Amino acid sequence: MPESAFTVPVAGVAMTAIGVAVIRARESERADRLYLDPLARHFADAARAGFEPERWTRLEALAEQFQEGRSAGVRLLDDRVREAVDGGCRQVVLLGAGLDTRAFRMDLPADLRLFEIDLPELFAFKEAVLSRVNAIPTCARRVLPADLRGDWPKALSDSGFSASEPTLWVDEGVLAYLTPPDHRRVVETLTQLSAPGSRFGSGRFALDANAGPYPELRRMVSGDGDDAPAASASAGFDTVEWLLAAQEWDTEFRTWDDQVAPYGRNLANGDPRIGTFQAVRR
Numbered sequence: 001m002p003e004s005a006f007t008v009p010v011a012g013v014a015m016t017a018i019g020v021a022v023i024r025a026r027e028s029e030r031a032d033r034l035y036l037d038p039l040a041r042h043f044a045d046a047a048r049a050g051f052e053p054e055r056w057t058r059l060e061a062l063a064e065q066f067q068e069g070r071s072a073g074v075r076l077l078d079d080r081v082r083e084a085v086d087g088g089c090r091q092v093v094l095l096g097a098g099l100d101t102r103a104f105r106m107d108l109p110a111d112l113r114l115f116e117i118d119l120p121e122l123f124a125f126k127e128a129v130l131s132r133v134n135a136i137p138t139c140a141r142r143v144l145p146a147d148l149r150g151d152w153p154k155a156l157s158d159s160g161f162s163a164s165e166p167t168l169w170v171d172e173g174v175l176a177y178l179t180p181p182d183h184r185r186v187v188e189t190l191t192q193l194s195a196p197g198s199r200f201g202s203g204r205f206a207l208d209a210n211a212g213p214y215p216e217l218r219r220m221v222s223g224d225g226d227d228a229p230a231a232s233a234s235a236g237f238d239t240v241e242w243l244l245a246a247q248e249w250d251t252e253f254r255t256w257d258d259q260v261a262p263y264g265r266n267l268a269n270g271d272p273r274i275g276t277f278q279a280v281r282r
Contacts (some may be wrong), residue, residue: 008050011223017098034075096174101139120145166197
């Protein structure tokens with residue numbers, strides 16, 4: 001299948017997954033890599049043919065600005081997934097899965113059910129690339145083309161999800177792109193679907209949406225229009241407040257600097273407010 005046969009998301013929130021794949025591909029090529037993701041290069045190479053050369057150059061330059069921090073974030077989440085699986089969790093839900101490849105690269109157990117939720121246009125590209133390279137997951141992978149602003153719980157239930165079993169809910173940044181009402185609705189819904197012992201992890205961050213790489217990110221997501229969705233600067237803080245308000249989760253916060261210190265890279269930001277939290281359903 002020629003590269004041009006792929007339908008590539010060159011704009012919209014789904015496009016951000018292409019940039020993350022570029023980041024993961026670059027990290028995988030380092031001698032001191034934090035993780036190995038062989039499929040990331042296949043996604044990046046397939047996507048490139050769908051972009052105008054100038055636009056692809058912009059995407060690569062943007063990915064470079066996020067490279068170090070985003071790579072460390074991938075590794076941190078890998079570690080959380082391993083911890084949950086080692087603790088007996090056999091049900092994982094990726095909220096806004098993007099071009100995630102953990103079902104293929106982490107040697108997850110065969111009896112684990114991993115549900116990927118994302119937009120139909122994202123999966124149209126992702127599944128075509130995976131099929132071409134004959135990628136085979138090690139666990140039971142379920143693909144759910146659904147919008148988190150819609151009736152994704154029904155799609156989840158129809159795919160074999162069990163609300164009576166502990167679940168690891170994974171947000172790798174997509175909730176920050178939702179409006180506060182939609183964001184809160186997702187948190188409330190996953191709370192209702194979580195059996196005791198379920199886990200939910202998410203980042204807490206602060207950013208200036210008008211500085212650094214963020215204006216360019218908005219331009220690319222919007223296709224250089226004026227209606228670009230911007231990631232909320234307070235999204236992670238909101239999530240923690242809503243979970244605490246529900247009084248049904250125990251939460252633990254770890255600063256970014258403490259978590260990335262073992263990686264031996266210059267990743268510290270010196271801000272004790274920034275980091276990740278883990279919540280466990282009572």
